[in-house]
Amino acid sequence: MIRNSIRFKASILYTSVLFVILVIFSGVLFSVTRYVLYQGLDDELRLKSSEIVNILKSYEKLSRSETPHQHLLNKLLGIEDRARLIVDDLWRSDMDALNLKKDYIVILDFQGRPIIRSQNFDAETARVFQEQLPLSVDFMVLKNIRKTGRPFRALNLPFLYNSRNLLVIQIATPMDAVIRMLNQLLYFIGIGILVILGITSFMGGFFTRRILRPVLNVTRIVDNISHKDLNRRIPEMAADAEMRQLIRSCNAMLERLEKSFAHVNEFSSHVAHELKTPLAIIRGEMELALSRTREPAEYEQVLQVSLEEVNRLIRIIKDLLLLARLDYNPDVFQFEKIHLTAFLEEIYEYTHILAEQKGLFSELRLSPAFQASPNQSVIEGDKLHLRRLFLNLINNAVKFTPKGGKITVSLAVSGRSAEIRVADTGVGIAEKDLNRIFDKFFRSGSQKQAEPGSGLGLSMARSIARAHQGDITVHSRPGEGTVFGVILPVIFSVPDNN
Amino acid sequence: MDVLVIDDEQKIRKIFSSLMQQQGFSVRAADSVAAAYDMMLDDPADLVLLDINMPEVDGIFFYDIATTFCKKSKFIVTSVYALADQRQMVPGADAYYDKSDSLAELVRKVRHLMPSSEQPVRG
């Protein structure tokens, strides 16, 4: 499994969360068990001691002589002596039930002098008891003690004998069994945690793989899509909601890619066509001219045509480079504040010159509202490129308007946008061509032969307008004329002090 | 033999016409499919040099129509597209010529299509 994968991370996360939960749970379980077991041990000790005391007391009346309890206890502890004869079977079974063989028992007087000891109670034990279980004549004491490394649970219980003697019984029972049990529990808990973690990390990996399978499927499909089959889409059915979103995004991206690929294809075939035609003409002219000797005038003609075509080539290439820069490199624009009225006057001057050359009328018209208010609208724009935009529109207007027609440049400002219109009374544009005139290389058929041009002018104009957060609109009626409107955002209107 | 040159580019029409005349053919030229259509109805040419990319109606459409009623005419597609693309756009034409190739190449293709009885008179 790769370390930097969702599968790895998910299973690490599962496992560690589960680990924490299991440790807490096991800790609680272990403590409760230990508490219960210790409690049991204490209960047992208390029971044993009170039984012994009871037995002692039940023999109070039987023998008030010397030390009746001595041989009774000896009997309890299975010590053979002469008093054995008076022990009945009942007592024996009682004492057997107490199971005292492994316990150390001592009965002390209130000064701590031992009166009775179990047989196994040697000097060493006495020392341990003295050190670790101090005599208490007032309270019952429960304590853990250690004898030669072995753990014992010990009890100190004061009681009254014969209603007047204050005695203390001290009893210690080994804890080995309980500790062994607890150790075993700990061992099982440890093994259990490991096994559970192993299983969950495996299951976690398994489930994440299942959950992530659609991702892998999508990846595989996307991997197999090349530029040749961009029309392929990732099937959406039977996917989870989140996956469907991803698939939809992928498909949308594919669609955009397909479109731009188609666009690039179409564009390059256009470019090839537009560039090869002038070259074909130059080559043809030259080959034809060279096929036999010609008059100087004929050669001149060939050179003339070739020069025209070379110029055409250069213009197309320049325009294309400019267009590419406009569309893909916003840095070419150098924005500055431009006063619309001054700029428009400059544009109009050029219009006037061009129109006059072709025998057209021209007019500059500012909207009455604009003229009335002494405001000056300012736009943020690149003067050079905006000039180019309007020159393209004006050149078109002049080109497609027959002699005697009129070209009107007008400005209208409303709110935060200004619209500059270039209107002509020319041939107009057919309805079906209206949405194609902004395409690169598009030139409407009827004009193609009559007027030179590469069909890049309007694409360029639109690119420039859009780089200024504006746009270009067109309205036209064939035979009556065309109006191009350039919409540009106005940044502010300042009072005109001049 | 007579040749019809169909191309919207005036300079190309002029070059092809001169070339064909040099080869000794009689030449007519049309600047659009509409004009060419009339000429073909009038008097089908033996050989048609047909441009693909033309405004209004393109050469592909013309080829489809003209081949149905001018079964005897030969068609050479002359365009600036690569030959493979031309073949794809106008399948079944008698020959294809890339306008940026040399004129000699066009002459070779024209001659190849000509019946052997009608060898051209060199101009």
Ligand SMILES: Nc1ncnc2c1ncn2[C@@H]1O[C@H](COP(=O)(O)OP(=O)(O)OP(=O)(O)O)[C@@H](O)[C@H]1O
């Ligand atoms: N004012 C207009 N009146 C009529 N038709 C127009 C007008 N402006 C543009 N057109 C049509 O839109 C087409 C595209 O215009 P565009 O400016 O992009 O190309 P062009 O003028 O042919 O070539 P270029 O501007 O690159 O020299 C033109 O060929 C013409 O058919």
Ligand SMILES: [Mg+2]
């Ligand atoms: Mg133009």
